[in-house]
Amino acid sequence: MKTVDGRKWATREDLIEHSGYSRDTLRKLWRDRKANGHPADRMIDGVMHWDLEEWTAWFAEHCQRPRDLSGVDRSGDPDEQLPPAGQARVLGVDTSRISQYAKNPPPGWPDPIREEELPTRTREYRTRRQLWAFADDPAGGFGTVGGRPSGPDPKVRAAKATKPDPRIRQAAEALAAQPGRKAGEVAAALAREHGQSVDTWKRIITQARKQAQ
Known part of the structure; x- marks a missing residue:
């Protein structure tokens, strides 16, 4: 963590510790910054840093986006291993969405529990438990309704207003x-x-x- 002009600047490792989310999740949030509004970085000593206060406010807003998870199927054996079609049914999406996830995985998309080699492709299996965790992860944005909210979380806004x-x-x-x-x-x-x-x-x-x- 660096302090510049009275403001704290955090590396990705600092953000991992600060937020509790994995490196892969934060990396994908940065990758999708044009769509999600992720704050810009600043190079300090040749290392990417982010303004900690600005990033914290953005992340709180990002996680508070309205989400609709009513299409997620919560029934069945949590440890059942499902092929892509079954994964799509659990999440309430078209099978093509699962194919897209394989090529361009969103933040929090779980690694397959096992893989099956077919003549023309690899079939990936995931459990219901993995899919439910993915759907419930607010950082991933699954089920987000509409765009980003008009402003940050009220608690974050109030905290920022005090200093x-x-x-x-x-x-x-x-x-x-x-x-x-x-x-x-x-x-x-x-x-x-x-x-x-x-x-x-x-x-x-x-x-x-x-x-x-």
């Missing part, structure tokens, strides 16, 4: 030092200096201007 964001001070100082520059130019300069995306700094600049009024 000032040092980035707002940094944005205010940058605006005061260069009053003639456009907000986008100042945001780009702050992003280069402190990390995070230009869009994030644009929002922070907007907050800084509101507080100055």
